[in-house]
Amino acid sequence: MKRLIASFQPLFAAGILLVVLLLPILGLTPNVIRILFITFVWITASLAWNLLGGVAGQVSFGFAVFYGLGAYAAALMINAGVNPALSFVGSAAVAALASFLIGIPTFRLRGPYFAIATIGVSEAVRVVMNNISAVGGAGGLRVTERGIFHQTEHYYSGLAIAVLAVCVSLLIERSKFGLALRAIRQDEDAAADIGINPFRCKLWIHAIAAALTGVAGGVFADYAAYIHPQGVFAFSTSVTILLMPVIGGIGTIWGAVLGAAVVTIVEEQLVAVFPQVHLLLYGLLLMLIVLLEPDGLVGLLRRMLRRMHVDPSSRGPDEALWGRGRLEGREL
Amino acid sequence: MAALKDVSFSVPERHIFGIIGPNGAGKSTLFGVISGAIRASQGRVRFRGSDVTRLRSDALVHFGIARTHHIVRPFRAMTVLENVLVAVHYGRQSAKADAKAQAISALERVQLAPKARMLASALSLGEQKRLEVARALATNPDLLLLDEVCGGLSGAETRAMLDLFQQIRASGTTILYVEHDMKAVMSVCDRIAVLDFGRKLAEGTPAEIQNDPAVIDAYLGSGMLGTNSIA
Structure with a gap:
């Protein structure tokens, strides 16, 4: 039965992909397309964060830096007349470069100390960006529009980068590099004792995650047509990127995807229905999930499946680690 | 001092x-x-x-040069085989090509091959100590x-x-x-x-x-x- 479900997984993924590919043709309202587009952007960032935070166990509160730099890099390049697709590659390069500059000093710190350092770096970058008048300073940056606005084009760009992020995540999960990252998450010293260079591995996965996040920022900037430091570089951007995989199920690919979708849709709906108290409700929902289901939504689904006697042994090795009551200090 | x-x-x-x-x-x-x-x-x-x-x-x-730890430090959320496999991948290169075969032979040396698919956290202390030795051996x-x-x-x-x-x-x-x-x-x-x-x-x-x-x-x-x- 387990094997049956496993063999259905790619089929299931292909089915979802087909549906989202065809959705714009069905004549959805622009607002729905917009929400789906934002979901794709967040899925990309969520999967990227999950590579560093979930797989390699390095919890960063600084992903807004990569998102923002990617957004600004793309905006500046598009304004200079560069083809948007090429400018997204530029976003990835700029973000990856920044990840090395940040990672080289901060990865000398471990666990909570690393997390705190990333907050500091992120805030510093935001303040600096607020004051660089060449890129608009606190006033932000307008992205030159290229002819008529085609929302579906942006929709497909978003979909493409989300699929890219899933593919990168799957590749890493199945590679020996992925195995090394899991080893580092569980015990960095023991990983070094079998020949893994934890510092170098962390730098590389940080760069890959930053590149993906940068692309997400670039695609968003191209869509939004206006970006400003208080938005893309905001601390709340870092927190959102971190919360999506936590809500969905940290360390799992489908958890990061599901978390991003749920966060985007819930946030949009809450803003629309309860404009005054949406942040309060959002926080409450978050607390409920973290308290009642530490494995996230994927953990919840797994438990429901188990209860239906469908899939008793689906608990993968990684879920056993992140699961309730097993989160040992050393791993975080 | x-x-x-x-x-x-x-x-x-x-x-x-x-x-x-x-x-x-x-x-x-x-x-x-x-x-x-x-x-x-x-x-x-x-x-x-x-x-x-x-x-x-x-x-x-x-x-x-490889070491074991006084207090065992297996990668608890990995299977026994994965623990050793990652050591083969990142340890010193050996002449033999197939990483998985090398990992299994390291497990056979400590008599853990039958438990290769179990999670490392499910092993007894004695088995975890043997896994520790197997993992060090796997780095060649x-x-x-x-x-x-x-x-x-x-x-x-x-x-x-x-x-x-x-x-x-x-x-x-x-x-x-x-x-x-x-x-x-x-x-x-x-x-x-x-x-x-x-x-x-x-x-x-x-x-x-x-x-x-x-x-x-x-x-x-x-x-x-x-x-x-x-x-």
Whole structure:
């Protein structure tokens, strides 16, 4: 039965992909397309964060830096007349470069100390960006529009980068590099004792995650047509990127995807229905999930499946680690 | 304050070299210095003519030096096979190509192959200690540093472990063995160094150590060796 479900997984993924590919043709309202587009952007960032935070166990509160730099890099390049697709590659390069500059000093710190350092770096970058008048300073940056606005084009760009992020995540999960990252998450010293260079591995996965996040920022900037430091570089951007995989199920690919979708849709709906108290409700929902289901939504689904006697042994090795009551200090 | 002072010894190739000493003698510090976990303020560690004093533990592995931990540190959320497989991938390259086959053969050497698909956290302490040895072996070392691997094991488990050491030595790997368990050290080592208060008290074959008056006075006491050589 387990094997049956496993063999259905790619089929299931292909089915979802087909549906989202065809959705714009069905004549959805622009607002729905917009929400789906934002979901794709967040899925990309969520999967990227999950590579560093979930797989390699390095919890960063600084992903807004990569998102923002990617957004600004793309905006500046598009304004200079560069083809948007090429400018997204530029976003990835700029973000990856920044990840090395940040990672080289901060990865000398471990666990909570690393997390705190990333907050500091992120805030510093935001303040600096607020004051660089060449890129608009606190006033932000307008992205030159290229002819008529085609929302579906942006929709497909978003979909493409989300699929890219899933593919990168799957590749890493199945590679020996992925195995090394899991080893580092569980015990960095023991990983070094079998020949893994934890510092170098962390730098590389940080760069890959930053590149993906940068692309997400670039695609968003191209869509939004206006970006400003208080938005893309905001601390709340870092927190959102971190919360999506936590809500969905940290360390799992489908958890990061599901978390991003749920966060985007819930946030949009809450803003629309309860404009005054949406942040309060959002926080409450978050607390409920973290308290009642530490494995996230994927953990919840797994438990429901188990209860239906469908899939008793689906608990993968990684879920056993992140699961309730097993989160040992050393791993975080 | 120095944890170790004027400790000097050399380990001959294909030997099992034991280091013993009472609590606080500096065994673990010495082990940490050799394995790259502790930076020595003075002194040198040489391996096959190369100075390896300042190398980190991952670089040492590629030099052919692997270690185990006194308190077991398996990757608990990985299967037994994955624990060893990652060591094959990132350890010193060996001539054999197939990583998985190498991992399974390392598990076979410690008799854990039947449990390859289990999570490491599901193993008993004795099995986790064997996994620790298998993981170090999987990096293809020339020198294996073993830190109190017999602590907490039953009599039968200890005997099996000591047999394993003999097999490892027979396959060409040198062993440096730090241990609290006197009987284990005496029965398996070719040479032994005794530490006390951070200094080397004596060095020699097990028989020489057992009869060394300084060792008996300072540390062992009569009857501690569990043999008849001391009245």
